[in-house]
Amino acid sequence: MVIEKDDQYVLNHCTRFLARDGDERRHDFGQYEPGDPRAKVCEAWRYPIVDSYYDGQSVDASYPFNAVTFVYDGRAAPAQEVAVTGTFAELHGQTPLRPVLFLGEASGIHAVTIRVAKGQVHTYKLRVDGAWQVDPLNPQITELDNGRPWSRFFTEGCQIPLTFARRERELLGRLVSHLLPFRLPENERFIRGVYESLDRQSRESQFPLAYKLDEDVGVVNYIDKVVARAERHHLDDYRICLELIDDVLRSRNPGRDPLTLPRDAFADLYDEMATDQVAGWDTGRYGSPRFFLLLLRRHAMTGAFVHPRHGGNSGTAGWAYLHDRYPFDWAAAMEAPLGRNTDYRG
Amino acid sequence: MADEQREIVIIGSGAGGAPLAQTLVDAGHDVVMLEKGPLLRTQQQSPDGLSDFKRDELFATGAEKRLTVPGMANIGEAYFSSHVEPDLNDEPHVYRDTDGADRATIEGYTAQVVGGGTQLYGGVSLRFTPDDLRLQSFNAGRTDLRDDPNGEVEREARDWPVAYDELEPFYSEAERIVGLNGTRGNQEKPASVDHYQPPLEPNPISRFVATGMDALGMKRYRTPLAVITRDHEPSGRTVPADHESIKTAFVNRYGDPLGLKSNTWISILAPMSAKANFELRANCVVTHLESEGDRVTKVHYRDPAGGRRVLAATKAVVVACSAIESVRLLQLSGAADPGGFGERIQKSGRLGRYFLTHCFGGASAVLPERADKSKTLDSDWATDHCARGEFVRANGLWAGGAIYNNTSDAALPISLARTWQAQDMDNIWKGYLGDPSIVGNGFERYMDDNFGRRVSVSFMANQVAQPDNRIELHPTVRDKWGRPVAYVIKDWHSHDQALMDILADQCGEILRRGGEGVQFSGQGSVGGQVSRIANHVLGGARFGSDPKDSVLDPDCRAWEFQNLYVTDGAFMPTSGGANPTLTIQANSLRVGQALLGRL
Numbered sequence: 001m002v003i004e005k006d007d008q009y010v011l012n013h014c015t016r017f018l019a020r021d022g023d024e025r026r027h028d029f030g031q032y033e034p035g036d037p038r039a040k041v042c043e044a045w046r047y048p049i050v051d052s053y054y055d056g057q058s059v060d061a062s063y064p065f066n067a068v069t070f071v072y073d074g075r076a077a078p079a080q081e082v083a084v085t086g087t088f089a090e091l092h093g094q095t096p097l098r099p100v101l102f103l104g105e106a107s108g109i110h111a112v113t114i115r116v117a118k119g120q121v122h123t124y125k126l127r128v129d130g131a132w133q134v135d136p137l138n139p140q141i142t143e144l145d146n147g148r149p150w151s152r153f154f155t156e157g158c159q160i161p162l163t164f165a166r167r168e169r170e171l172l173g174r175l176v177s178h179l180l181p182f183r184l185p186e187n188e189r190f191i192r193g194v195y196e197s198l199d200r201q202s203r204e205s206q207f208p209l210a211y212k213l214d215e216d217v218g219v220v221n222y223i224d225k226v227v228a229r230a231e232r233h234h235l236d237d238y239r240i241c242l243e244l245i246d247d248v249l250r251s252r253n254p255g256r257d258p259l260t261l262p263r264d265a266f267a268d269l270y271d272e273m274a275t276d277q278v279a280g281w282d283t284g285r286y287g288s289p290r291f292f293l294l295l296l297r298r299h300a301m302t303g304a305f306v307h308p309r310h311g312g313n314s315g316t317a318g319w320a321y322l323h324d325r326y327p328f329d330w331a332a333a334m335e336a337p338l339g340r341n342t343d344y345r346g
Numbered sequence: 347m348a349d350e351q352r353e354i355v356i357i358g359s360g361a362g363g364a365p366l367a368q369t370l371v372d373a374g375h376d377v378v379m380l381e382k383g384p385l386l387r388t389q390q391q392s393p394d395g396l397s398d399f400k401r402d403e404l405f406a407t408g409a410e411k412r413l414t415v416p417g418m419a420n421i422g423e424a425y426f427s428s429h430v431e432p433d434l435n436d437e438p439h440v441y442r443d444t445d446g447a448d449r450a451t452i453e454g455y456t457a458q459v460v461g462g463g464t465q466l467y468g469g470v471s472l473r474f475t476p477d478d479l480r481l482q483s484f485n486a487g488r489t490d491l492r493d494d495p496n497g498e499v500e501r502e503a504r505d506w507p508v509a510y511d512e513l514e515p516f517y518s519e520a521e522r523i524v525g526l527n528g529t530r531g532n533q534e535k536p537a538s539v540d541h542y543q544p545p546l547e548p549n550p551i552s553r554f555v556a557t558g559m560d561a562l563g564m565k566r567y568r569t570p571l572a573v574i575t576r577d578h579e580p581s582g583r584t585v586p587a588d589h590e591s592i593k594t595a596f597v598n599r600y601g602d603p604l605g606l607k608s609n610t611w612i613s614i615l616a617p618m619s620a621k622a623n624f625e626l627r628a629n630c631v632v633t634h635l636e637s638e639g640d641r642v643t644k645v646h647y648r649d650p651a652g653g654r655r656v657l658a659a660t661k662a663v664v665v666a667c668s669a670i671e672s673v674r675l676l677q678l679s680g681a682a683d684p685g686g687f688g689e690r691i692q693k694s695g696r697l698g699r700y701f702l703t704h705c706f707g708g709a710s711a712v713l714p715e716r717a718d719k720s721k722t723l724d725s726d727w728a729t730d731h732c733a734r735g736e737f738v739r740a741n742g743l744w745a746g747g748a749i750y751n752n753t754s755d756a757a758l759p760i761s762l763a764r765t766w767q768a769q770d771m772d773n774i775w776k777g778y779l780g781d782p783s784i785v786g787n788g789f790e791r792y793m794d795d796n797f798g799r800r801v802s803v804s805f806m807a808n809q810v811a812q813p814d815n816r817i818e819l820h821p822t823v824r825d826k827w828g829r830p831v832a833y834v835i836k837d838w839h840s841h842d843q844a845l846m847d848i849l850a851d852q853c854g855e856i857l858r859r860g861g862e863g864v865q866f867s868g869q870g871s872v873g874g875q876v877s878r879i880a881n882h883v884l885g886g887a888r889f890g891s892d893p894k895d896s897v898l899d900p901d902c903r904a905w906e907f908q909n910l911y912v913t914d915g916a917f918m919p920t921s922g923g924a925n926p927t928l929t930i931q932a933n934s935l936r937v938g939q940a941l942l943g944r945l
Contacts, residue, residue, distance in 0.1 A: 006393055008628070011650040012384035015629035016433070016458070019652035020826035026435035029412040042433045042826075043409075054395045067394075075651055103627075107651035181790040230409035267786075274782035294779040298410075301778070305759035307402045322759060326798050327718035333401050333594045343586050344603055345389055345396055 001115040003053070003067050007100045010069065010111040013049050014100075017042045018073055018109075018137075029233035031139065038139050045229045047071050047137040048153050052346045053115055059336055059345055066155045068116045071137060072097055072126055075108030079128045082110040086124025089114075094127065118157045118309075123150035139232060154228070156309035159221055162228045163235065168242050169220050170259050175245070176219045178266045179300045187321065191217060194320045217321075222303030222312025223296075234295060240285055241292040245269065248280045308338065349658040352378045353945075355645045357632045357675070360462020361930040362666030362914030364610035365520060369938030371624045375945060378625045378657060379615070380647055382667065383430055383458035385628035386465070388605035388612060399465075399601030403760040405429050406599040407774060415440075417822055419447035426764075426774050427452055428466065428599060430459040436826040439670060441834040441877050448823075452771040454703070454834060454879035456668045459601070460628050461611035463668065463881065464927060468598035468724030469572035469607055471526050472748050472924035473517050473535040473932075475733050476510035478808065481920050484735070485744050492742040493840040499744045502700075502811045504919040507891040507900035508936070514538055516932040516939075521570075524931060525578040525608040528570030534730035543576045545726075546593055548753075550717040551801045552726035554864050555751040558803075558856035564731035569750045571723050572608035572927075573597070581613045595720045595757035610931075630655075633827060635663060635679040635910070637687045642910045648827070661945055662909040666934070669883040669916035673698050673817040674832040676887065676904075676912075681819065681830075690906035696897050698817040701836055702885035702921040703878070705747065705846045707871025708804035709853040714863025716798040719757035725750045732805065732852055733923050743845050747807025747923035749853060756800050770878055800867075803856050805849040806880075807923050810839040817886050838873050846871035882926050884915040901940040902933070913937050 018041060025032075028039035038044040049069040054062045072082045082097040089095060097110035116122065123142060125132045134141055135151040142152040154162060161169060177183040182191055227235045249258035249265060258265075272278040276290035286292065303312030305319065313319060316338065319330040331339035335346030353376035356363045363379060371377050386398035399405070407426045414421065415438050425434055431452065438450035456463030477484050482503040485491070491499050515538065522541040530540045545568040548556075559566045575592060577584045583605060585592060592606055605612040618624050629650035636644040642663045649655050665672045676697060680688030691697055728750035731737060738746040756762040767777025778784060784792045815837065819830035838846075854869035872878035890896030893905040902917050904910040913934045915926050922929055 004393070008385055009394075009398075011629050012386060012398060015384065015650040015652075019629075019648065019650065020436065021652070021828050022826065024826075026414045026826075027411075028414070042436055043411075045409075052396050052400075056395055102650050107649070107653075109651060179785045179789070181786055184787065184790070187790075226409070233412070234410075270785065271782075297779055297785070298775055301763045302404075302760055306404060307400075309402070310404060318759070322793075322797065325793070326716055328720060328759075328798065329718055330720065332591065333596060333720060335401075341591070343591065344401060346400065 002095060003113040003115050005069060005113040010071065010100045010109065011102065013069065014071060014109055017046060030236065031233035038137065041137065044137050044139050045232060047135065050153065050155055054345050063337055064118055065115050066118055067113050068153065068155065069111055069113040070097060072110040072128065073137065074110055078108060079110065081129055083127045084112065084124055087122045088116045116155050118155045119159060121152065121154045121158060121160050121162065123152050125150060140228065158225060158311055161224055163224045171242050171246060172220045172223060173216050174259060174266055175296060176216050176300045178263065178270055179297055180219065180304055182217055190321060190324060191317050194317045195315055217304050217317040218312040218314030219300050219303035221314065222306060222310060223299045225311035226299060237292055237295055244282060244286055248278060251280050349644065349656045351658045351660055352376055353661040354664065355380065355657050355659040356664040356666065357645065358462060358666035358914065359460045359615060359626065360456065360610055360666065360668065361464055361927045362934050363664060364614040365931045365934035366664060366913055366938035368614050368618060369935060369942060371618050371621055373942055374623060376623045378627065380630045380632055381460050381626065381628050382631040383460060383628065385460040385626065386601060389603055390605060391616060397603030399603045401596040403758055407764055413450055415450050415823060417448065418450045420449040425452060430457045430465065431455055432458055437831065438823060439832050439834055440820050440823050444876055451877050453877050454670055454881065454883050456881055460615065460626065461609035464609040465601045466599050467927060468754065470725055470750065470925045471570045471572045471928040472728065474922035474924055474929050475534050475730065477735055478745065478920065478922045479506040479508065479510050481505065481745050481808065490742045491744055491841060492844040498839065499810050499841050503744065504811065504890060506919060507889060513932055513936060516935040517928065519935055520928060520931040523580045524572055524613045525574040525581060526570045526572050527575045529568040532565035532567040534733050542570060543574060546575055546589060546723065548726035549719060549722040550715065551713055551719065552751055552753060554713055554801060554860035555727050555803060555856060558860040559727060559729050561859040562855055564729040566727045566729045569725035569728040571725065573723055574606055574608060581617050583612065593721045593723055595722055595754045598724045598754050632675060633829065634682045635687065636683065637907065640906060640908045642907060662911060662941060664911045664913055666914040668914050669886050670817055670832045670834065672912055672914055672916045673886040674819065677819050678829055691904060693906050694894055694897060696888065696895065698886050699813045700811045700885045700888050700919065701815045701817050702809050702811060702918060704880050704882045704921050705807040705809045705842050705871065706805060706880050707846050707850045708802055709850060709857050709869035710800060710802040710867045711857040711860060712795065712865040712867060713799050713801055719753065719798050722753040722757060724752065724754045726753055727751050732849055741848050743848065744810065744841060745808035745923060747805045747849055749803060749805045752802045752804055755802055762797060772877060803853040805853055806925055807845055807849055809921050810842050811885065811920055812839060837876055843873040846873045884918045884921045884926055887912050887916040888919040889917045890919060902937045911937060911941065
């Protein structure tokens, strides 16, 4: 379903990131292969633009959806016809992108906005003057079964694992649980209570798609999503360090799966990482365990209390925990039906 | 193709550009305004009923990025910016640090968006005092100034060429059209009219600040804030039926999706955006000005797609893109035409010099009671106690400042962590991450001790004007358009440090006298840190009555040009003892009147 967005909206989301002279690669923080032209673009991860959706009448009816805007930058090589197709479209139908105008003249930028359900992952391609290609802006590229590359995006509140394998997620869960207080017995009970008290209807209205109501309040999922998109440059930090931590714990506890180790094993590891001195850590593969710990702590804190659209704070359990302990009426400011503010639409 | 001709071109849509635009448009003149940033609308304005501003902590401080600007000593370091602050790799501001190394900084940038800094500011809208505008006279012949061995404070102080009485009607008009709430009594700033809307109930944490101020005999008033609490006739805005719902900690560093925060877009520009003689072009960055003799004739800019375009200005050009960027634009224009524009704009040798920010700092405490700080605006109580001439003289200071409490700081969970012991935008997250004890049980203790329990009191005071505090074009660093970036070279004067110590102690006293159970945490200031700017960028193109001593004449017109005006904070010869936005707005209205008389 195509949604009307005016050219002002598209340019607002393009100029700052795309308009520039020269070829400097100032936006490569380690996330790109050599020569990837996306390194010249500021925050290429923003494309396609995943934004809130409102049908003009009902916030409840609108809440399960996002407005996703596909952008093709044809300024360098002008295109006549641009279209998008993907798994979000019925029978892979093509949706044309329109030329975006400034002062009545073509800007060279093409765009279209499509309504897509929250919580989903999709693959797509652009057709530019007859030729299919992956989105030259979006860094998320995935290989489908036939080995062909497709562009990928995911919508808000997505709970489908995109980055980490099951074992990585479980290990990450153990690490994170030590950083945040949610595994303390009384808090564990509280969080479980939050999830149990979410009745079926509110689950469907707030979180329309199936997701794992886990005890890390969605932090692992937040990290899975943030390194898939906005902080892709930290993907390697996680991959390497999770492997190293697995190795360290195995060598310290022969014959035992690190996932089954008691809390103390992770507490000791944490203390060592904080001082940057971890016995058995292969610094040749990753120089500073402390650096990784700080990254993990920043992501854990953010993921626990972030707006659930970013994949963390699932079921608003992080906010509920604060509300239970402190006067913190988060729902007053937040959009209904997530919160109870009916002036602000999210 | 002939250049597009327009009467008046205004560069920048914030506090400096918008008020003057209103004066000119209302008088029927043809005005086009160029704004570098996007036009982010409120829900009511947006065709789809949604705003591009969100109540989402990741909008104020977004994803981590890493500095890659060649030659910077902080290359590789993490930085975080909001969705409307410039990208540091694309458009860095570079400052010279105390170790002599160059570093890029996010400090000193205002928002790049229609409405400029008024979209993200906390909305504190204080006037300056009459003495703030006459510090040369105030200090003439004094021998009691602290820590000023070379007599620079008295020598460099300047009276504004405009007295408070002349500015006063424009303050009143700015307060009317912008839309503020607050109280007038107990201010040291005389007002002819009271246009304040009623303030909302203070947050409970502010009670302790009121107690401390009262114990010290400091007369207090409700901090004037640019947030409407009642329907606002001049801008046609209405408020929700439940006025208390207006209070949200998504205020400082957040744009307002509901349009209740009185930024210049919603207050001033939007109401006239349908007029045929006004056009706002967002996402358009001006690269340089071109002149013929004593007239600026052309404004060169890049359109939203980066294409080169030119506007021919037949009557006037107004530069108002925040002090650092305005100075830089004038310097870049001079570099493009050294014998013409360059010679004229730099005739006094003062362009870029006497760059100012504020002496600022304060104190903080942990309170015995916990409050919901998420229901608040940016400040509740203010006092002009330390802005009074008696206080200033009794303490051997050259000037005073305003004191007010902060209520929205650390009010939301992620912001509590990322601003924890972080002194500025460059240090975000570092304090929290640097403390390894904030985990597990320690995390819970940390939240118990701090969440909803912290209060801080700030001062905002005059900084001594110094010729070597300056903005230059950086010799090597270029922005994404290949243009030299702004190079900020500044330091604090020894008298600044003395002033900051005294005012920080006053803030500390307020909290130490705040009542039983208040645990004083500490006090301090920005002294010693050259990068700190508070996003108050002022001076660099100061106005005055002597063409040899200033860049702009008393009407903020460049001395050697007939039709070039600068109306953001760059005009200030002294920085005033309060947040500068309202004064920039009032002055913009004043310059608008002067310009009207010449058209």
